Amino acid sequence: MAEMKMIEAAQHGWRGAVDIPGDKSISHRSVMFAGLGDTPVHIRNFLHAADCLSTVHVMRALGSTVEFLNENELIVTGKGLHGLTEPMTVLDAGNSGTTLRLMMGLLAPQPFLSVFCGDASLTRRPMGRVLLPLSAMGARIYGRNTNNNLPLTIVPTGEKLRGIHYESPVASAQVKSAILLAGLYADASTTVTEPYVSRDHTEQMLAGFGVRLERTGTSVTVFPVEDGAYRAPEEITVPGDISSAAYFLVAGSIIEDSSLLLRNVGINPTRTGILDVLTEMGAYITLQNERTSGGERVADLTVETAPLRGVSFGAEIMPRLIDEIPIIAVAALFAEGDTVITGAGELRVKETDRLHAIATEFQKLAPGSIEEREDGLIIHGKTEIQRAQASSYGDHRMAMSLAVLGAAAKGVIIEEPDSVNISYPTFFSEIERL
């Protein structure tokens, strides 16, 4: 494991094409949902990264067969919607909030006991947001201390869960998905209402498995699945991850003389907030070759260097760019004027407290460039940037954002760079190639 990674200032623009690796959210779901079917599902362009492998290990421990044809292609065969079996060991979700929260929803209705653990970061993160609504459905889940942290134990109740209408205080796809998955097994329909619509990959993919869902406004209802109605498709092709493309969208905008083609990027409207914000900042981004792949919209994106200007945005767009705040903050540092980000309190409970992490590390690289607020950041664009050592806090998105910042300025030495393995293991080799 490398302790530090040295990123040098780019000597010339980044030019050429990048094949964006598979979407992390969709990769998780493809393995989980395929593992609930009873026919083999061929998954292509799967993201072979630590987070998604956590889901693979958990599904295997529950009796699903997962066979890798190569790193990005696998065949998943389940034993049916009621075919999961009691795990013999503690289930390790690693660093992955998606694995843990979605699996809590899936395991709450099962007639067996399961126990979860995870790494230090996941162990600090709040699970009450999932435990509470699942408990309202009748589930019995026990966590550590008043925050319901890991380790967590799910105890069978011997009864069907109850369908509920849950008004979620947060726009979170992980919370919504956990409830919808539990709803597959409930005695009546289950509705989740969110303050704003979060990513809808669960809804899109479950519909492809024959599950009945209805959306009205920011509410979505799932109906319990009758025996035999859950039908796995023969194949799922995972689109490229716009959250991974985001690093190149910003690098291509701020590194002088750049021109990049980002191939095969998912453009599901619940994920494209980054395109809206960068466009408003003045970025030169185009969408080409729009198509549908595995029920999701996909396009090739181009980006060229552009003069950026500061913008303001808040809670309303947040769910559509929740994972992109660190790299948007980097773009803001190179923009003319201030960028004001509000309604971003959720960032405090990500892999690390990202608001604090961004503010602290930007102060090292560009003193005076940033102000941390309770629910956001103010970034003063065009502040003088220096070379410095900065921490990723073991957070993949911090590591990649710092790398882009360093390449566009005077270089950076990144602590705990291996965190990129969580979502983009080939990130450093890709930027070295460019």
Ligand code: S3P
């Ligand atoms: C995800 C949902 C988001 C996002 C995470 C992946 C998902 O989390 O930050 O990276 O796959 O459902 P929240 O639901 O906590 O907002």
